[in-house]
Amino acid sequence: MSQQNNLLVELFVEELPPKALKKLGDAFAGVLAEQLKAQGLAAADAVVTPFASPRRLAAHVTAVAARAADKAVSQKLMPVSVGLDASGAPTPALLKRLAGLGADASAVAGLKRAPDGKAEALFFDSVQPGVDLAAGLQKALDEAIAKLPIPKVMSYQLETDCEQPGWSSVNFVRPAHGLVALHGSDVVPVKALGLTAGNSTHGHRFEATVDPVLLADADAYAATLAKDGAVIASYEERSRDMIRQLREKAQQCRAVLEVERNMQTLTDAEIEEVLLDNALVQEVTALVERPNVLICEFEKQFLDVPQECLILTMKANQKYFPLLDAAGKLTNQFLVVSNISPADTSAVIGGNERVVRPRLADAKFFFDQDRKKELKDRVEGLSKVVYHNKLGTQGERMERVCAIAKRIAQDINRRSVQVVGDPDRRDQFVADVEMAAKLAKTDLLTDMVGEFPELQGIMGGYYARHDRLSEDIAFAIEDHYKPRFAGDELPRTMTGVVVALADKLETLVGMFGIGNLPTGDKDPFALRRHALGVTRILMTGRVTYDLEQLVRVAVDSFASVELANDPTNPLLDFVYDRLRGYLLETNSQTNAKHVDAVLANRPMELSEVYMRLTAVVVFERLPEAPALAAANKRIANILKKSEGEGAAVNTALFVEPAEKDLYAAMQATVPAANAKFDAGDHTASLQALAALRTPVDAFFDGVMVNADDPALKANRLGLLKQLHDAMNRVADLSRLAA
Template sequence: MTAQNLLVELFVEELPPKALKKLGDAFATVLADQLKAQGLAPADAAVTAYASPRRLAAHVAGVLPRAADKAVSTKLMPVSVGLDANGQPTPALLKRLTALGADASAVAALKRAPDGKAEALFHDSIAPGAALAAGLQKALDEAIAKLPIPKVMSYQLETDCELPGWSSVNFVRPAHGLVALHGSAVVPVKALGLTAQNSTQGHRFEAAVSPVVLKDADSYAATLQQDGAVIASFNERKAEIVRQLAAAAAKVGNGAKPIEDEALLDEVTALVERPNVLVCSFETQFLDVPQECLILTMKANQKYFPLLDAQGKLTHQFLVVSNISPADASAVTGGNERVVRPRLADAKFFFDQDRKKTLASRVEGLGKVVYHNKLGTQGERSERVRSIARAIGQQLGSDALAQQADTAAQLAKTDLLTDMVGEFPELQGIMGGYYARHDGLSDDIAFAIEDHYRPRFAGDELPRNPVGVVVALADKLETLVGMFGIGNLPTGDKDPFALRRHALGVVRLLVEKDLALDLTGLLRAAVPAFGSLIQDPSGALADFIYDRLAGSLREQGFSAQEVDAVLALRPERLSEVAKRLAAVRAFAALPEAPALAAANKRIANILKKSEGENTATVNPALLVEAAEKDLYAALQSTVPTANAKFDAGDHTASLQALAALRAPVDAFFDGVMVNADDAALKANRLGLLRELHNAMNRVADLSRLAT
């Protein structure tokens, strides 16, 4: 059997662009996996996915015309059920053999083998390998069934009966062609009412021939590009667009570069079959509008790539990725310039109209916008954010910071009532910053209004100034405390209020801005702002935030042991966590660390079992054994140094100072019986262990490092 490469293509009407890449990868992956599972393709077969606006295709290397036969061992039934007392087959066994295509003559060849507590009968046979036509049909059906289709269409097929359009098909888009080539031979498979052939369609307008006939599986991409004017590979088409965008920007000069937007690039790649990048422009008067508005309308509505100058400022030129390449492109560029002009004019109109009212004049209107049916309006929410922000401002700075935070929090949500944000919700906060400056407010207030949603996502920048930090923290705490307070918690993958993201935002603000705020106190201080609307959720919310912190730290490369050791103590100042982790990592590298961690675990267990008998003090007069006297002396000389280092913020030196305790701790456990018969001696030794335990676990719970 000679293996050859296989090509399968579904030719359809225009596919949803935002889902195209995922659809193409899924089609190729499932198809290839099914062929491999049937033994028609090797496990390491190279698989190439193709996806263009009107086709999904897969190229699989080394596919066999027929899979190899396989030995199959089928469990029949327990021996006691299949054979009677004389060793003769029972009716049940004969019936099972008949179902497998065998008869009584096969009984002698049956194998016996243990199966749990009983012995069972097994029938060995040879299963013929799947033929490619049948195997590919199964794989194709599976690939179509498992496509991650965002929304299914139902359409009708014409049939041979008297009533055309009687058969209906459900698929992402109506399909019009199917190609299945094994080498140069057509594989007779069917799908979606179509029969496989060796031809497809190229570009709607620029294909050299129609249909495009494919010589064999390996010539698919080259033939489609040459005769059909289509770059079938999503990744190659994307790379070509990137190349042309850079070339067009270089031709414009002055350091111009297209805006970087991976999602936009993917979407445009899914909209064109043969990209042609053209330079267009608009009137410079529109540059008076904030560039975020112009960029957003060009990207979201027109799928254009705005051009920025060397300083990152928007220029009056932009790039269009066309799907046609006429000799004279003036009609294409002129058409795109005419289309974008009304969009930019709308943005300018919104900007001009919005500036006729101050942000302060919009505050009252927030009382008419519902935030949540259990938590009131946006106006009530803003008042809660103000209250929380004032409290944080007082803790972090002064009356001045608290007053600025109060002003920014009062105005932060008012841009929700503007025409611009009504049209482009993505600009909330950003437009508030522009309108605040127009109203004559300081940059501190304007930046805080603009930044109070930050960080919006993983890796996003944090607020630029202290006022912004305070308002951003207050805004996130209001959301978290409010939603937890009414029991509106994330479940599984569902998190409609983005509470996980808000919790990570709180963590980042506390840690990266090195804020001197205790987490539990911060949460409890936010609760009174809600009055009687909620139950105090600070305990459950603290657990939630520590969980998010733990996950974030593990993603940053810290081990689960290191993270558990530090967070087991629930440090209130999250800004100290990084120092504690560094100290734990340095301590774990010491030769004394394993023994001390193991001893710490042992001590924790002893103290846990002796709860109620522990004492926090040690009476030196009751120290009898030499080993306990030595441990007590070591504690007196070592702990003050470790505590001084800890209090000075040098957590690494604090833990390393404790390494000197290894020898006396080992000697103590070797030579001292903690649970002495004498109650006074026992209590004193438990007190000694309690003092040791407290000293060793100020930075982290070292017992978590024990293996």
């Protein structure tokens, strides 16, 4: 390989879409380096450093060769019988093939023969010259640009050269104005997007000390941009610098960043890593070329508005960072990340404070207006809002949710498991559930939620308290959307749990009933999230309910709606599939075999899932487990082939000692295992069955199940059926077999 130097490639463009910047930067550098490695211009272990700022995408690749090493190539030409005639002379087909490779008849003598399947083939050995950097980088650059994950392509015009005057159309994420390609200090003559590579770029729009910024060599890129261009080119370095400033300014205000909420137990390093993944931090990093964090404030009167409203408008509309006090309450100070660093920052601070004031005033106006009308007076308006053309209005949906929630609450009361106490309290529980379900969607009709849909449920809770409804109802209205995302908390009260279940089940049954199912990454009604929410709530044990029965309760609420099909079984399949994924993602102690063993039996009481998983994990560690799992799998296959042939066990038909011993062992072991299972001790139940290993092994060694005598065969199948049922109450142990 020829001389090596580090390589720097930069595309200088107009402001890139901030939410896509990090992906664009990583993709540009990744594909460019991948292509260089594939062509032999860069080693497999070459270090790739991506750069991405609002106006540039760049990549630095170490140890790139000026020319790739020549490569020996052996090409299969054709079978010997086709390439050579009976006398060994080359056929016209072979000569034509050689000509296509730049060789002539003189090369025939040097061809190699080698086996190729059943026949023998001719192979042509040659040396393929290595690609030079200019050609290789051009191919890599074209590929990197073509494969950019551009959210929306932009078309713009470029004026062509003087020899062929006119305009050409270019498609790219944003208009490009500069291209840099440096191999060491040498410019690599590549072109892209109508641009020719050079060794200069541009820095900060207002604060660069020189323009253009000249780059001495590839390694000087980041340092020169920082010094002469006032730009931190590295996305990650810029993000870390911004996070450092944000945290320092928050401490100066004796406050904590709102994005740091619930991070009290983390170290500073852990907090920084979490913040690097924060959506607001990433977006603001993509908006500035050199961050400068400033402290601003707004009038304290706005703090009378629910803090969720103020936080959302500051973050979503203005990209500001709200500050919380030690109690987690919003303060009237906030942080702004400026893209300029003037000596006197008063104008920047004052401008941002003036900008945020109307936003907060709008939020206050919406809040004041919404409270003039009680939630109960908005219920009728739900009948004027279409939910789905096949499922009716939000009002009709609300009635279904109420029916489901009331039924669940009544069943809970009857079982006296979760809600205990005097009859009046039980009646009040059902009444609270009905009221919360009736009012849960009314905040959709408020001005605040109309402006900020993300606040649905949250604002309903505030308005319920203003209407002097109980905290139980207010919490239920606020929590009925929970869990909103993976890792989100569950509803805080039993009333909230019931309404959340009812709301999610109504959505799932309705959408499955009309065949409106998720496809690929499209899930407009968040059915995957709803299914996971149902399973998470049920697994806590706060509501011990048979899942299939729960789905049928929801199906019953659609009596007045013509569903295309019965959604029960497809919906159960969907829920268990989501549950499987959740268990695999969140349980480091379990693997796919454990989860599949538990879910194969479709446990309808999801509150038992974790206990069953624990039992399976403990069982698998027993020395008897592999043999019993293998035997269980063998039994399952036998029973599957002989379905319907089993019979009740008749001890008088036992012939072999091994079948008598197995039956006796089962009589001694299974009742105790069943008693443990019925008592909820699934681990002990499976452990008790470990004693069956020896008699089970002896049975298969000494007994012919498919005996010629039909009665004998049926009796043995019946014995295996009893054994299979006993062994698989906790989980399908055959799933543990290797």
